[in-house]
Amino acid sequence: MAAEDCASFGLAPAMRAGGVLADGDYQVHRDFVDFIVDGRPLLFQLSDLDAVSPLASDIPPAIFAHHVKRLLLEAEAPLPGGRCVIYGCPECEGIECGAVTAVIERDGEGDEGDGAYVWRDFAWQTDERVDLELNGYHGIGPFRFRAGEYRAVLGRLLSGEGPLVPPRRKVLLIGARVAVLARLAAALRTIGVGADITQDASGVPPEELRTYGVVAFGRAVEDGQRAAVRGEFERAGADVAYVDGLAPIVPLLVAQIESALDRGPLAQRRLTRLVAADGEAGVEVTSTCRVRITAYRLDRLYRAHTHDVFDAVLESGRHRISLDDKATRGQSFLVARTTGSVLVARMER
Missing domain, CATH: 3.40.50.2300 (Response regulator)
Incomplete structure (x- = not known):
């Protein structure tokens, strides 16, 4: 197989930022290892998906290792058709909440670098069966990873020599x-x-x-x-x-x-910049995603006020967003969130 036919495979520590949301709900913090395909987090190709990989820091070591062995095809796939969970719900592990799955298979023989591991037929799945026509990610994959590189990266993760999940x-x-x-x-x-x-x-x-x-x-x-x-x-x-x-x-x-x-490095975050001045927010994102901005304000009696001031999908790049003057007057602060990232800025005058 020619080298140019294969994508590079890597792993990197990642985080799903928790938080106390404006409506009083809570969002759980998760540390996990993300898949890096051709130098970019695979999760970024899934637009606004709020999910984590199965390689998370809060699952017991034996289960963590079993997930790695599934990726290496050394353990049976958890779903019919050889399908493995690539990303799942950050709040629970139930497939009922929805998960991104893919078929993982070998192409070629040999464990010394010959052949490839293939991730194909990506889909959104909520039960054991999947309808590729209806729920398939038709623009993602298939990815072919050199067997030697793939096994070496995941092997280092198992041995403790690779990019481990950050300690809690x-x-x-x-x-x-x-x-x-x-x-x-x-x-x-x-x-x-x-x-x-x-x-x-x-x-x-x-x-x-x-x-x-x-x-x-x-x-x-x-x-x-x-x-x-x-x-x-x-x-x-x-x-x-x-x-x-x-x-x-x-x-x-x-x-x-x-x-x-x-x-984590900026290149592996969705939200990389937030500035706030004169009733405007400046935001930079590295991939298309939903951005939510909340304004927090202290009045003259030091009472706190909360305002949801922006919620929309933004394309990759820099954006200037005008905000409601009532929400940002006086001593005020902005919190910008995407799936996985959060930044905070003081409103400057």
């Missing part, structure tokens, strides 16, 4: 408003992100500090206290992101923290 990081909350911190911690735990509250990180064992991915400071935390906390994490060799809370609004703070938890 906790968040450390530091601030003066205990009630706000308690509500924020509860919201984070509800969406699947661990959270602890403290005022002083001194004396905490380095191995415990290294379990945190984000440290979030409230607006009232003084510079000296921030520096002391940063010093403890630096001495522990902990790779953390620091978040300065924009306002004591729980959904806004959750969005800030989710944005900080996303450490």
Whole structure:
């Protein structure tokens, strides 16, 4: 088989950002490994699909390994016709919610690089049988992956040498408003992100500090206290992101923290830019997707107000969006969401 007939196959850590939505619902946070085909996440070819691969961090190791073996055709496919789940519901594992499936098969013989693995007949499936004419993704695939590269990438994942799912990081909350911190911690735990509250990180064992991915400071935390906390994490060799809370609004703070938890490269995100100034939002997306923008505003009495200000499908590229002046006056902030990504910006004047 000629090399030019094959697509490149890779894996990369990915995240489905959780959040507290404007209507009060919760969206669960999921860490998973995504499939990279010819240098781009395969999920991006599925437009606005909110889904994760079966290679997720919150499933037991034995099940994780079994999913990998299915991709290698070393375990039986879970669905008739040799079909495997490529992406499924981020909230549960039931196919009843819908899943993207494909037939995975070998083309050619040999395990030393000969032949190829083929992913074909992509479809949307909600039960054991599939109607390709009605529910097939006719513009996606088939993909032919060199057997040697394919097996090596998935083999490294099984051995622990490849791009593993990021460890489930906790968040450390530091601030003066205990009630706000308690509500924020509860919201984070509800969406699947661990959270602890403290005022002083001194004396905490380095191995415990290294379990945190984000440290979030409230607006009232003084510079000296921030520096002391940063010093403890630096001495522990902990790779953390620091978040300065924009306002004591729980959904806004959750969005800030989710944005900080996303450490993947920009090329593997859908939403790469959000700026807000003079009643407008500037947004950049890397593939066609639905973008939702929510405005959060504090009035003169420091009461929080929430407004859904934009919800539409945008093509790849940069966009300028005019927003309702009532939603963005005074001290206001924007949260932009796509499937998997979230960014936050202060409205500048």
